[in-house]
Amino acid sequence: MLSPALRRGCAALAAVTSLTLAATACGGTTKDSAKDDAGAAQSGAKADPGAATKKGLTVAFLPKQVNNPYFTVADRGGEKALKALGSTYKETGPSSATDTSGQVSYVNTLMQQQVDAMAVSAQDPGALCTALKQAMKNDIKVVTYDSDTNTECRNVFVSQASAEAIGRTQVQLLGEQLGYKGDIAILSAAQTATNQNTWIEFMKDELKDPKYKDMKLVKTAYGNDDAQQSFQQTQGLLQEYPKLAGIISPTTVGIKAAAQYLSGSKYKGKVKLTGLGTPNDMRQYVKNGTVEGFELWDPAKLGALAAHTAVALSSGQITGKKGETYKAGDLGSFTIGDKGVVDLGEPTVFDKKNIDQFKF
Structure with a gap:
């Protein structure tokens, strides 16, 4: 499910769809590369890597499907990371992976609940966009993990790997x-x-x-x-x-x-x-x-990285622009790539x- 790893090169990321697609413009600023930072640019904020990590945040995880073993492991990784960071974890989402538009209602509910950030594994890239854009306008940080939406509809995508x-x-x-x-x-x-x-x-x-x-x-x-x-x-x-x-x-x-x-x-x-x-x-x-x-990949680490990314965004340490770096606890330091994508690591063969x- 995996929905879910695997979780780095420029050529590798010259992909077709909007999932982990961290690519197109590998050098210079073009019309497309400027659009890459659309999610970050909406707020007009600048990153402050030295900003203190905020505590007491509420970060909601919205997987493709709750009670799915893969997402259970991933989201528990996020829960553990948030607890260590002094913030609150919550999870919500559809019980069926085939309900491609069902996540929209959950995004709207989370907006009404005024969460600080949400980590979303998108079932359908287009269906979620309007709701996620509205969430960002309401100053809710949006991280996608495992499965991406369109680049302008989130701040950062945490990818399993390229x-x-x-x-x-x-x-x-x-x-x-x-x-x-x-x-x-x-x-x-x-x-x-x-x-x-x-x-x-x-x-x-x-x-x-x-x-x-x-x-x-x-x-x-x-x-x-x-x-x-x-x-x-x-x-x-x-x-x-x-x-x-x-x-x-x-x-x-x-x-x-x-x-x-x-x-x-x-x-x-x-x-x-x-x-x-x-x-x-x-x-x-x-x-x-x-x-x-x-x-x-290790789904627990994927969830943990999504949690750290959401907190870093909420703390102003990053905005989602290419080249920004941040620390993610025991996972180490990460740098945001093209199209606001962060890769967890390479796949492991079992x-x-x-x-x-x-x-x-």
Whole structure:
């Protein structure tokens, strides 16, 4: 879900959609690069890196879906960070990941409650924009994490990693497992999920490399981050393409459901599966031979970085402009990149050798 890692180069960020897309203008000021700081510019404020960290703030987390294991881990990371910072955490959001416009009502409610900042994982980049812009006009700082909205509709996007790193490495993992041969499919979340779509664009671009000439992407299916739908989509893919060699599922719900189906089928060990998952969800499937390896970032650290970013914005230490730096506790120091994007780090690959070292 992951909805959620993975969490750096300029070329990597010349992406297509507005998720982790920290790119286009890597040097000089252009019409587009000036627009990159739209969220920060709305307030007209200047960053004061030496400003004291405010306490007693209220920061609300609005994930794509509450009670989703991935977001539960991420948001608890935010809660822990806020407690250490002397501020208050709250969480709200839809119970379904398919309700693409449902987050708007929660943004409006949080505005009425006059929270100081909100951290939002956007289900639909366009649907949220008007509400988030209004929140910023009301001096509420807006951080997106895991999945972005449009750049002008938030102050900072906390990305799991560069979109390119996430997209390309999943194809690289599957290519190694397949010996670079065979038909493959992608099992994604919702068709509107900005992070999924951005990663998939990079997957397709990676597949253009000559070393993948014997690998063919036959279909992208959507399980809407629903376990049953994802399970059924996996079954459907294998019925439609009986010679399918591998599946990439860049969503924690999807990869777990796909692994569950494969583990109890004749395809176990024959159809390779990789993507983004949590060690706790995937441990049994790695150990029983269904999955060789998959990847992710630490979602708790992603949530913590979102919390630190929200507090830094509320304290005036940053505004969201490129080049601003701030400290995020034990996570270290971070610098805001193009389009107001901050990257958490590189993806971690989990396999039999290391999966027991991770407990999330």
